[in-house]
Amino acid sequence: MQTEHLESHQETFIRKWVFSLDHKTIGLQYMFTSLIFLLFGFSLVLLMRWQLAYPGSALPLIGSYLPDSIAAGGVMHPAGYNALGAMHGTIMIFLGVVPLGVGAFGNYFLPLQIGARDMAFPRINMMSYWIYFIGGVLMLASFFVPGGAAQSGWTSYVPLSILSPGQTIWLFAMTFLITSSLLGSINFIVTTLNLRAPGLTWSRLPLFVWAQFVTALLLLFAFPVLQAGAILQLLDRVAKTSFFIPSGLIVGGAPVEYAGGGSALLWQHLFWFLAHPEVYVLLLPAMGIVAEILANGTRKPIFGYKEIAGSFCFIGVLSFMVWAHHMFVSGMKTSLSYLFMTTTMIISVPSVAIITCFLLSLKGASIQFKLPMLFALTFLPMFGIGGLTGLPLGFTPTDVYLHDTYYVIGHFHYVVVTGSLIALMGGIYYWFPKMFGRKMNEFWGKIHFWTTIVFMNGIFFPMFIQGLAGVQRRLYDPTVQAHNLVVQPTNVLMTYSAILLMIAQIPFIVNFFVSIFKGEKTEDNPWQATTLEWACPSPPLPHKNFEKIPTVYKGPYEYNVPGESSDFSPQHLP
Amino acid sequence: MIHQPEAIAETVTGIPNGKLGMWVFLASEVMLFGGFISSYVVLRTGSSFFPIPAKELLGIPLATLNTFVLITSSVTMVLALDAIQKANQKGLIRNLAITILLGFCFLAIKSYEYPHKWHEGITISSNLFGSFYFTLTGLHGLHVIGGIAFNIYILVNAIKGCYTQDHYERVEYAGLYWHFVDLVWIILFPIFYLL
């Protein structure tokens, strides 16, 4: 393999840490960058939540330091609120959760779990990180561009996104992020197909690898369509083409000088054709991590391995046929909404199957309530709420009332935040010993866990109450409309829960950075797990991971095999 | 049977990483051009204002010639690959050079066609047909430029003698990419010029 000759010469600092070709360093680069973006994206929410709880009041402490594009004179103005909303969505999804789930964990642990020395194309892997980094910097720079950041939601619906300022740099940065994800997914697919260790057949593949493989296929087939849509919209803004501009548009009393003829719905179709597989890209890595931690924590083979892997693939294929359930009330023809309502209901079955298998793997187990296990266990009810509240949104009569209200925001935050983000945090606790050779502090971890869970529910559960009361989403000041006044107190409760949630992250951040250097040292397999990444030293050998490429003899989760002394038998031992 | 290079990496699927990677990349390109062409077809059938210029304005004879140029470049590319498979270094270099020349010829014809259309009043912002025409053929042109750069890189290596009968994967991957670029033009040509 070409990685042998890399060790011969002593690597410079630049080659070792900045432009590294080692999938582990690239994984760590992704992890640190995406964690910083998650923190930044969450801080945007605190500004928005203050404006929602006390509309029009000056933002305490940092109000006067904010750039004029968000808050002139300490009080946030509507364009600033819309910019924060759009950037919060974009940063959290495209710069936070996906790079953490796919970029960081995928890059670091996919090669380890399949017993490979590195990714198939190390240079493309390094390029994908740096293109992602440039995309991130462009997104942040858009706050200081004249006209401010993007202001028409992370969905950037036309014609608003073409007529309002700030969208050009957003689209430009999006093309970078999409290119980075495409390069990454090519790498993952070829690595999973080609570089599996001898004996590692498809039915012995850990579920985390299954999840990453299906995620990479989703990214590969869905992202280019948004790339096409983004280029069309960029040209609409820059070159006065009219792909998405219908004829006869009158803005501010004057006709718009576009040739016209385009269709506003076309953008929604192109966008949601990507965005629905994208939400499964947010979810699948987290489900893979939960499967790993559950199998390890319950000390028994996961229940229904074939059903879960099959459900991943079924979700993967079907997620390309459900996108228009976001468009039931958008003027789409009703015949299409029948079709998409049916496919949406069918795709809810594999999710139910996965959660059923996770719950049934608790039966007959010997559960150890270690820290990662807490996160994996809480994923089940929390994702349960997220999934169940998807039912009334995928069902047209109830979606008529609930669409574009806070019910939708509650639904997807329960799935993404208390679902996959909690699972990703569990992944950090679970794989921290493998990445740094030290353990994170158990006591501070538990504090972080319980406070985060309570405050997350404090923010997201009232959203269902607001949604049923009919509070629309993306309102700068909800008190202007009479039907929002009754449930306005919930906004105050949610704002303080958000502030406390930010404070609850401090123990996690401190614990994370302190434990890298001062954490309690651990041997190679602290959780006594069976998958291949525990067969190499922690942190794994630079550039070649394993002394000798392991041979796989059995399934990924062989715990408590009858007739064996120890309660776990690793994959690479006969 | 074509001569398989010895250095098949010990991959599980038996396909070298590079070839699998190129095919996966081409799948994402299929989706990219698929997205564009679907938008074009959808708007052309459904848009309320989609004026289609008269056939004379489009310059069909020139475009047909352009299609010939690209098809011949595809053939010389595959002949180049066939040459190196028979360890014929000179054949590889000759065919590669012709492919690159034909690529430049394609771009030259395009760069003549664009101003000709601008004078006819078909610009990128004049109407939807113009917008789609210049966006799609422009993007395809960029892919042709990328393909030519890849081929020039291969030509330089071929002149230096890097490719032998047993190590010629890069030539194959450049060929795959070039055939894909030609394949996209074969779809763009009828939907823009003939329909």
Added chain:
Amino acid sequence: MKKTYLIVFGTLAVLTLLTVGVSYLHLNRAGAITVALLVAGIKVSLIAAFFMHLKFEKKVIHGIFYTALFFVLILLFLILPDIGF
């Protein structure tokens, strides 16, 4: 192998002339579209099969290529009924 490449080249050239010729016949819209797409389809499959050696590749590559085609068709034929007609 050289012979097959030249035969394929010949067929491609003939098909191009055919499709241009048909366009001058001014068939009705549906006829013109089906003929043009049919000819383009044949040319595309010829290039993919012989020039890109798809005929001699393993199932994995066929799988990837046909999945991409399948999803493009889904995209096209599920948007057409909404915006197209």
Added chain:
Amino acid sequence: MNQNYGWGLPVQASSYAGKLDGSLFLLHGVMLLIFVLWAFYMIFCLIRYRQKNSSRALYSHRTPLSSYIPDALMLIFEIWLIFFVGIPIWAHIREDLPKEETSVALHIVAEQFAWTMHYPGLDGKFGKQNPSLINADNPLGLDENDPDSLDDIVSVNELHLPLGKPARILLSSKDVIHSFFVPEFRIKQDVVPGMNIPIWFEPTKIGQFEIGCAQLCGTGHYRMRGDVIVQSPEEFENWTKSKTKS
């Protein structure tokens, strides 16, 4: 107006609000049932099978057929829900447009941050519109020398409807995508520029209700509101007479 809203759903003020609330309660009931059952099962497993109670876990790769019961139940419930509840209600809401004669027909034009109602007036015909004539007091650009437009009524942010007659509305937008949303009528429909989208509802309660915009339409999205005033037929007649320019 505030007595229409409470902590739960707003008051039902249109003919199909009851059907829609019915499916909302049905779905939330089923969701609650599933969540409670699974929560009990999970808590039981966590207590019964924690390490202190069972030091060796049961090793098995078998997935008995009974483990598919929850998925099968879910699928059967969903299929029943779609074909017996979903499609009928959705077809009723979207396809059963009342006939022009027996309903109040009007256009609603959405623009950045206002709803403009355009009644045809007594002659039942809508006047022609010319974009160049648009100004402050003629938001729709109605053409004076077109006879039909003389008796048209244009009212901004105020939709008057008589009780007992269904309203048949054609939604269109001047600039960006808005969304016509009246919580009490349980109606929400995106208003897409370049498209004329028909909707209908039949008010069943006299009173004042609120129109909101549910799709982000720019900086004024939050203040783009209007009022629906449902009156008795006589009051509606008086209102139309008072507004008609004689």
